[in-house]
Amino acid sequence: MRVKQPIFEIVAIGNELLIGKTLDTNSHWLAIQISSLGAVLRRVTTVRDRREEIGGAIGNALSRHPDFLLTLGGLGPTHDDITLSSMSKFLKRRLVLNHEAFEFLRRRYLERFGPGVELTPPRLKMARFPAGATPLPNPVGTAPSPCLVVRGTTMIALPGVPKEMRAIFKGSVVPMIERLGGQHRFYEHSLLLRGIPESSLSPKIDEVMKKHPQVFIKSHPRGIEKDGSARIELHFRIGGASPEKSKGELRHTVALMKSKLRGKALVRDARRS
Amino acid sequence: MRVKQPIFEIVAIGNELLIGKTLDTNSHWLAIQISSLGAVLRRVTTVRDRREEIGGAIGNALSRHPDFLLTLGGLGPTHDDITLSSMSKFLKRRLVLNHEAFEFLRRRYLERFGPGVELTPPRLKMARFPAGATPLPNPVGTAPSPCLVVRGTTMIALPGVPKEMRAIFKGSVVPMIERLGGQHRFYEHSLLLRGIPESSLSPKIDEVMKKHPQVFIKSHPRGIEKDGSARIELHFRIGGASPEKSKGELRHTVALMKSKLRGKALVRDARRS
Numbered sequence: 406m407r408v409k410q411p412i413f414e415i416v417a418i419g420n421e422l423l424i425g426k427t428l429d430t431n432s433h434w435l436a437i438q439i440s441s442l443g444a445v446l447r448r449v450t451t452v453r454d455r456r457e458e459i460g461g462a463i464g465n466a467l468s469r470h471p472d473f474l475l476t477l478g479g480l481g482p483t484h485d486d487i488t489l490s491s492m493s494k495f496l497k498r499r500l501v502l503n504h505e506a507f508e509f510l511r512r513r514y515l516e517r518f519g520p521g522v523e524l525t526p527p528r529l530k531m532a533r534f535p536a537g538a539t540p541l542p543n544p545v546g547t548a549p550s551p552c553l554v555v556r557g558t559t560m561i562a563l564p565g566v567p568k569e570m571r572a573i574f575k576g577s578v579v580p581m582i583e584r585l586g587g588q589h590r591f592y593e594h595s596l597l598l599r600g601i602p603e604s605s606l607s608p609k610i611d612e613v614m615k616k617h618p619q620v621f622i623k624s625h626p627r628g629i630e631k632d633g634s635a636r637i638e639l640h641f642r643i644g645g646a647s648p649e650k651s652k653g654e655l656r657h658t659v660a661l662m663k664s665k666l667r668g669k670a671l672v673r674d675a676r677r678s
Numbered sequence: 679m680r681v682k683q684p685i686f687e688i689v690a691i692g693n694e695l696l697i698g699k700t701l702d703t704n705s706h707w708l709a710i711q712i713s714s715l716g717a718v719l720r721r722v723t724t725v726r727d728r729r730e731e732i733g734g735a736i737g738n739a740l741s742r743h744p745d746f747l748l749t750l751g752g753l754g755p756t757h758d759d760i761t762l763s764s765m766s767k768f769l770k771r772r773l774v775l776n777h778e779a780f781e782f783l784r785r786r787y788l789e790r791f792g793p794g795v796e797l798t799p800p801r802l803k804m805a806r807f808p809a810g811a812t813p814l815p816n817p818v819g820t821a822p823s824p825c826l827v828v829r830g831t832t833m834i835a836l837p838g839v840p841k842e843m844r845a846i847f848k849g850s851v852v853p854m855i856e857r858l859g860g861q862h863r864f865y866e867h868s869l870l871l872r873g874i875p876e877s878s879l880s881p882k883i884d885e886v887m888k889k890h891p892q893v894f895i896k897s898h899p900r901g902i903e904k905d906g907s908a909r910i911e912l913h914f915r916i917g918g919a920s921p922e923k924s925k926g927e928l929r930h931t932v933a934l935m936k937s938k939l940r941g942k943a944l945v946r947d948a949r950r951s
Contacts, residue, residue, distance in 0.1 A: 423719045425710030437698030446696045449724040482877035483897050484884050527880035566899050604755035607800040611757050624756050626839050
């Protein structure tokens with residue numbers, strides 16, 4: 406049985422990412438989650454806080470028809486939080502006050518600042534969604550995340566604050582993935598090699614992958630020992646609907662590789678991370 | 679005097695980035711370098727090891743006419759190192775043995791493995807460049823980086839091994855940037871605020887930016903204090919050809935913001951990172 410693997414793309418938004426002020430650990434965290442749920446993260450595009458660049462990146466992503474398009478950041482109350490207005494402009498859907506989002510926001514501000522709190526325009530902005538969007542609850546922050554379906558792609562605008570992004574992803578996106586492709590899981594193994602250069606390893610990888618085409622094998626150089634020999638991590642990965650088959654296939658592939666390396670390199674299994 | 683700021687894009691290549699096995703610190707390091715040299719990193723696109731996806735990302739980037747397009751990764755000897763063949767296919771330029779690159783490679787293998795070493799096909803692959811490319815020396819690794827100019831964009835394929843990537847960037851790319859826009863520098867300052875919500879800060883940022891439009895101000899939520907008040911970092915940034923003018927403008931902008939926040943938030947200057 407072939408289970409559909411949902412395809413994701415991410416558009417990460419923010420000058421801070423492109424001037425190197427912030428390391429994008431959000432996309433990395435999402436990559437781990439998406440992948441471990443058996444879905445595929447196909448591409449990440451990082452752009453500045455500019456309407457035409459955000460719109461362009463969203464448009465390019467939609468033209469590739471992913472199942473999910475996540476945007477990251479630019480949802481707050483300040484002048485440079487322009488993700489929703491960029492989306493609205495690009496999709497030609499007006500920004501309208503979403504009543505459910507408004508109620509969520511109103512409750513949150515009341516809880517935090519008491520009954521005197523005013524819902525100023527910058528605050529109300531966070532409840533103005535592109536027409537047709539529905540709010541996903543934000544368990545830890547002030548504003549919910551808009552979710553809308555465009556030409557078969559589910560678009561979700563996630564906040565850039567890591568705690569809020571993670572809570573919304575776990576609370577709302579994970580269940581969507583599980584409904585689509587929950588049977589599909591990945592299995593991985595790594596070998597740590599010493600004393601064989603990557604260029605000599607390359608033909609062996611080709612041989613093993615020819616015998617086990619379902620297993621993806623990739624070598625990662627990990628520096629040089631004091632004696633000049635290379636350290637390499639050899640990473641094996643298989644995904645499939647049957648855990649038993651996948652695990653068996655992975656075990657046989659690793660064993661075949663070990664036998665091919667006997668006498669040619671120092672080999673040990675990496676501890677599971 | 680207006681100094682041209684060179685525009686960069688990066689295409690980062692590798693399944694390991696999109697399954698979350700590797701955090702892309704290379705792009706982050708490059709973002710810091712590019713930015714501190716007064717150039718602009720406009721976009722980072724991260725794609726898998728697939729020829730059509732790499733070619734597509736390169737094509738999209740070239741259509742936006744950056745001054746520099748850096749690719750990251752996929753230059754090694756193994757089957758999944760397909761950056762140069764993807765580039766070659768997309769640009770319709772044949773892969774040809776570059777004699778200068780070949781000599782570099784030959785010397786390196788000789789130094790590392792002695793006179794018996796064989797230049798096998800996987801090794802020779804690293805000297806096969808798209809026609810018209812020239813090699814940039816790799817001070818710490820085996821293979822040089824191909825550099826070619828396509829429709830006004832200087833394309834440079836950098837290796838994914840951080841030490842090699844950094845050495846080639848510093849040795850060859852930094853001098854290119856300095857020739858183009860060496861006078862342009864950025865100046866930054868951060869204030870750390872407590873006790874004011876981002877939504878109340880937003881109108882003040884607008885007021886200050888209206889008076890000092892050259893300074894870009896961005897607020898970053900940094901969590902919540904135990905008493906429920908928000909912690910916010912307020913980041914100021916200005917770039918320009920005259921260091922004195924930029925620094926003066928930055929100082930006045932920060933002072934104006936501090937005066938507007940007096941009595942409304944706890945404010946302190948962040949230490950320089």
